[in-house]
């Protein structure tokens with residue numbers, strides 16, 4: 001690894017000053033992406049700035065308005081929080097798919113989002129949960145819809161000097177459910193060939209009030225499949241409707257062919273995974289209804 | 293690049309040393325502290341040979357920068373046996389023959405130890421899932437899984453707790 005300086009600030013202000021003053025600063029959360037990128041020269045840095053000792057980055061609060069998670073919180077932290085599994089199921093599931101136990105113990109939510117891989121597993125989960133990115137610079141803070149956060153593979157809207165301090169996930173509505181599914185050739189330790197996140201809100205009449213569907217690894221960034229959402233909203237949930245939405249999701253995908261799978265294969269996966277995530281959400285909503 | 297000071301605890305012993313920011317924890321443990329039980333395999337977090345405990349959680353030490361360990365507690369495979377006595381996990385690996393060439397073994401011992409501390413009675417499926425971040429090219433895994441189940445049973449039958 002080429003040499004760099006290292007700072008482990010304990011205050012956000014100090015981190016922001018370092019971000020603003022260094023030539024080529026690199027934030028480090030869990031290091032599971034950046035350390036290898038620095039080793040192999042895919043990224044360079046003159047200053048590596050550790051995020052984990054900054055209190056805001058370690059925030060984990062469930063409040064009336066929703067979940068506030070600091071950017072340096074690991075997948076394991078997210079998986080261990082009692083409020084996450086039921087209410088924020090898609091996020092819980094996605095965090096549990098990343099790498100191995102060793103990776104999840106380090107990999108931070110903010111790192112997964114800022115690395116901006118098209119295959120980032122927490123991205124579709126957060127997109128369907130309508131998450132916002134909390135961004136700070138020495139000029140102040142701003143809230144960005146996660147949908148607008150990704151610019152391309154490895155690229156985000158963060159400007160020079162800016163840090164992601166956390167993610168805000170609004171409390172999901174009643175009669176809603178979310179889930180995330182991905183396909184890889186084995187059960188763990190691989191990157192999604194395709195991934196689909198889904199959030200559904202269904203009225204007691206059976207009408208779909210709100211639907212959000214997001215796709216991983218089938219476009220230059222994680223994306224919302226709005227055309228599939230529109231196919232669902234305002235209509236009565238049925239197998240035929242789910243099939244139509246799955247078909248629509250395929251039309252939103254713009255996959256490439258690579259070693260992991262051909263574009264055609266990825267499209268087929270989008271269809272199958274969209275159908276399965278929608279079915280799972282319907283089942284969860286019905287089960288929740290019976291339970292209450 | 294100029295070295296910076298860190299203080300951390302390794303296998304229960306406080307250490308103070310100078311590290312280069314670009315050194316990994318793996319390199320620091322092996323080349324500076326001569327704790328060569330921890331192995332370097334793939335160097336990118338896939339094989340698990342470099343697994344150590346940091347603050348009780350298993351991590352790939354090849355993906356940890358040395359300065360990140362400042363103030364933290366690190367346990368390597370050398371810190372698992374106590375007073376010359378193997379832990380339940382180590383003993384079970386010996387009994388079941390859960391190794392051949394042995395290169396991956398320290399990483400498996402650490403991952404299995406972390407698992408059993410969290411979940412003393414895992415199912416076979418849970419064991420396989422929890423060891424997915426450790427690769428072994430010799431055993432075919434079955435004997436490793438059996439070793440972890442044996443360690444779990446030995447712990448349950450009231451032996452001293454696995455370290």
Ligand SMILES: Cc1cc2nc3c(=O)[nH]c(=O)nc-3n(C[C@H](O)[C@H](O)[C@H](O)COP(=O)(O)OP(=O)(O)OC[C@H]3O[C@@H](n4cnc5c(N)ncnc54)[C@H](O)[C@@H]3O)c2cc1C
Pocket residue numbers: 026027028029030031032033034035051071072097098099100103106107108109110111112113114115119120121122158162163164165189190191192336337338
């Ligand atoms: C073996 C292995 C398996 C993996 N499997 C998966 C998988 O299944 N699914 C998946 O999605 N990913 C996977 N990954 C990738 C990686 O683990 C995740 O992307 C992880 O969430 C990254 O988080 P981190 O905290 O380690 O990020 P870091 O490496 O610390 O940072 C990642 C990027 O984000 C930037 N950054 C970090 N924090 C901030 C901040 N607060 N503000 C601004 N920028 C910031 C860094 O500068 C860097 O560019 C895997 C990696 C490995 C090594």
